[in-house]
Structure formats: structure tokens, C-alpha cells
Amino acid sequence: MRVIANDENIKLAGSIIKKGGLVAFPTETVYGLGADALNPYAVAKIFEVKNRPKFDPLIVHISKFNWLEKLTEKIDEQALKLIEKFWxxxxxxxLPKSEIVPDIVTAGLKSVAIRMPSHPVALALIDSAETPISAPSANPFGYISPTTADHVEKQLGDKIDLILDGGKCPIGVESTVLSLLDEPTILRPGGLPIEEIEKVIGKVKIQTKSEKILSPGQLQTHYSPRTPVKxxxxxxxxxxxxxxNAGILLFKKYDFEVKAKHVExxxxxxxxxxAASNLFSALHRLDEAGVDVIYAQEVPEVGLGIAIMDRLRKASGKKIE
Known part of the structure; x- marks a missing residue:
């Protein structure tokens, strides 16, 4: 069922979460598929509905800072600086996880990924549910992330309890994931530019390859349309x-017309x-356009361009030949 994200329906969604159900809801990044993060049976439903591998950990969303101390064993000075600036x-x-976080949430790791979303609907839902909410993107595993309630309804509408429609997600790519377990390391570029993080804590490492999945979005193939991307x-x-019979994804508009079956x-x-805000919606439209291939143009790899190119590379696997 899809409903407008008003006070009454957010309260309904909170009660569904409390009872172990699944609710799709908007964040400032993408739509999430939420369950009670402290209920392993509810979290297991996320993996089942998304067909998500159990080795891929989930992000835990909180609305109040006091949950941070309950979910983690250690919050160092770097974490506090980043939280003060960006949450x-x-x-x-x-961060190192506490014992109350179920292993299914962290894929058995001794660490947990946590964030506090800024979207008012997300914060209100977590408050209403009175529990942290585990929430990957609300789409089948590996497919394009949803940035509107329409995207969620088309992909998972009949498999989940409720969709809170809060309009289009303003940022449009997932959160930036930063590990503070050892040397500060970007595990996934995202909606917060890396340059902004470095202004607060200095130079950070960017992990390009890992044998062990430490956060969502680290698989080499991800965020993919069903149509091949080059x-x-x-x-x-x-x-x-x-x-x-191709689809074209352009970074910007040109003075001349680019002729193809579908151009975004x-x-x-x-x-x-x-561009980041429009990325996933454009890929959804191209994937539904009946084209044989999607040609996607590179964007400058600065700021949010790093996250955009991360998503495009994982959707394609290689450059055009």
C-alpha cells in the first residue's frame, strides 16, 4: 500500500515497524526499505524481499544521538567532529558495534554502519517506531536505487507492508560511507563530497578494492539497469x-542535437x-525505454561527481570500446 507521508500515515508506518513489518520511506539520499534494526526476524525480511546476499551489511538509521552510545562500543574524537558537522x-x-546489534544487520562483522538522515519523514518515522531502523535502498538487490515512490511501487509494491510517499529524494545518490575502525577510509563515495570530510579530519583513504565487504555498495556490480550500460x-x-536503438545519458546539454531512441x-x-539528484531517475527511464544499450557520459570526478562515476562504473563494468 502506498500512502502520502503525513502525520497519520507516519504513525501507521511506525506501528508496522514495531510489529516487525517493512516500510519504504524517503531519505535525502534514496528511498530506504526499513525494518526494526534490533529485531533479527524483521531484518531477515529485508534480505528476503530484496534477494540480498547475507554477506552485505545494512546501515542503521537513527533519529536521536543517544542511540549512538547504545549501538556502538567506541565513539572517538574524529567521529564526534564529523557528527557535529554533518549529522x-x-x-x-x-564504528565498533555493541552487543545489542543483531549479527544479521552487520553480516557478522564486529562493526556497524550508522547514520542520521536529514529528511523530515525519515526522522519522524524513526521517532514513531521508537527504534533504530535498518534500511538499504528499497529495490531488488543490485538494481537501480529508487528516488521516488513510483520507483519503489514498480519494483517492490506487492512485497512490502507500506510505502510512504514523500516526493523525490533531493540528493539522489546514497550516503557516503566512512570507516573509522582504523585509518579513516571511504568505503563508498556518496551524497557528502569527500572534500568536505577532509576539511574536518584531514586526508582520508579511499578504498578501491576489498576482498571483504565492510559496507553496502562495495560489490563491483551494483546499481544496474537491466539494459547494458557503456x-x-x-x-x-x-x-x-x-x-x-540506444539510450544516451548526457551530463549536460549541447548546442547540437544528439539523435538516439531516448536521451536523458x-x-x-x-x-x-x-546531476546526482537526477541520476537514478534518468537510469530508470532509460531502462524502461526499450533500448538495446545505454551509453552514459563521464562526469568530472570532483565533489558529487566521484559518487556519480562510482555508480556508473558499477552499473557498467567497463568503458565503451
């Missing part, structure tokens, strides 16, 4: 291709914030 917001911190660098590359433009003026 609520699109930053997930990986990345290209310059517009000249694509003009030389036979693209009559992330930002007419080439703004990375706008």
Missing part, C-alpha cells in the same frame, strides 16, 4: 556510434549536484 545528513560512519568520455565518441540529460548546465 543529520548523508554521512554513514562505520561509459564514454567525450561526445565525439558517441556521435561515431550506431545509436538508432542530467543537468542542462553541467551542475554536479543537479
Amino acid at each position: 543529520p545528513g548523508p554521512l554513514t560512519l562505520v 561509459i564514454f568520455s567525450s561526445i565525439e565518441e558517441i556521435l561515431d556510434k550506431r545509436i538508432e 540529460i542530467l543537468s542542462e548546465k553541467g551542475d554536479l549536484v543537479e
Whole structure:
């Protein structure tokens, strides 16, 4: 069932979470599929509905800072600085977990990924449920993340208890995941630019490859449409291709027309914030357009461009040939 995210329906959603049910809800990044993070049976439903592998840990969402002390064993000075600056917001911190966090949430790891979303509906839902909420993106595992209630309804509508419709997610890519277990390390670039983190705690390591999955979004293939995706660098590359039955994902608008079966433009003026906000919606539309292939243009890898390119590479696997 899909409902508008008003006070009455948020209260209903909170009661569903308390009873062990699943609720899709908006955050500032993407729509999440939420369950009571302290109820392993409820969390198990997330994995079943998404067909998500059990080795892929979940992020725990909180609405009040006092939950942080209950969920973790250690909160160091770096974590406190980042929390003060960026919470609520699109930053997930990986910290040593406490015993109250079920192993199914963390895939058996001794660490837990936690964030405090800034979206008012998400915060109100967590408050109403009176428990931290585990919530990966509300879509089948590996597919394009949802940034509208329409995306959720098309993919999971008949499999979950409730969808809270809070409109389009403003940031449009998942949170940035930063591990503070040892050396500060970016496990997943996302909605908070890495440059902003480095202004607070100094240089951070960016993990490019790992044999062990320490956070969501680390698999090499992820965020993928059903249609094959190929990345290209310059517009000249694509003009030389036979693209009559192709979809084109452009970073910005050009003075000339790019002819293809379906064209999406992330930002007419080439703004990375706008491009990130539109990325997943554009990929959804391209995937539904009946094209044989999606050609996606590279964006500058600064700010949110790092997160955009991370998603495009995991959707494609390789550059255009």
C-alpha cells in the first residue's frame, strides 16, 4: 500500500515497524526499505524481499544521538567532529558495534554502519517506531536505487507492508560511507563530497578494492539497469556510434542535437549536484525505454561527481570500446 507521508500515515508506518513489518520511506539520499534494526526476524525480511546476499551489511538509521552510545562500543574524537558537522545528513560512519546489534544487520562483522538522515519523514518515522531502523535502498538487490515512490511501487509494491510517499529524494545518490575502525577510509563515495570530510579530519583513504565487504555498495556490480550500460568520455565518441536503438545519458546539454531512441540529460548546465539528484531517475527511464544499450557520459570526478562515476562504473563494468 502506498500512502502520502503525513502525520497519520507516519504513525501507521511506525506501528508496522514495531510489529516487525517493512516500510519504504524517503531519505535525502534514496528511498530506504526499513525494518526494526534490533529485531533479527524483521531484518531477515529485508534480505528476503530484496534477494540480498547475507554477506552485505545494512546501515542503521537513527533519529536521536543517544542511540549512538547504545549501538556502538567506541565513539572517538574524529567521529564526534564529523557528527557535529554533518549529522543529520548523508554521512554513514562505520564504528565498533555493541552487543545489542543483531549479527544479521552487520553480516557478522564486529562493526556497524550508522547514520542520521536529514529528511523530515525519515526522522519522524524513526521517532514513531521508537527504534533504530535498518534500511538499504528499497529495490531488488543490485538494481537501480529508487528516488521516488513510483520507483519503489514498480519494483517492490506487492512485497512490502507500506510505502510512504514523500516526493523525490533531493540528493539522489546514497550516503557516503566512512570507516573509522582504523585509518579513516571511504568505503563508498556518496551524497557528502569527500572534500568536505577532509576539511574536518584531514586526508582520508579511499578504498578501491576489498576482498571483504565492510559496507553496502562495495560489490563491483551494483546499481544496474537491466539494459547494458557503456561509459564514454567525450561526445565525439558517441556521435561515431550506431545509436538508432540506444539510450544516451548526457551530463549536460549541447548546442547540437544528439539523435538516439531516448536521451536523458542530467543537468542542462553541467551542475554536479543537479546531476546526482537526477541520476537514478534518468537510469530508470532509460531502462524502461526499450533500448538495446545505454551509453552514459563521464562526469568530472570532483565533489558529487566521484559518487556519480562510482555508480556508473558499477552499473557498467567497463568503458565503451
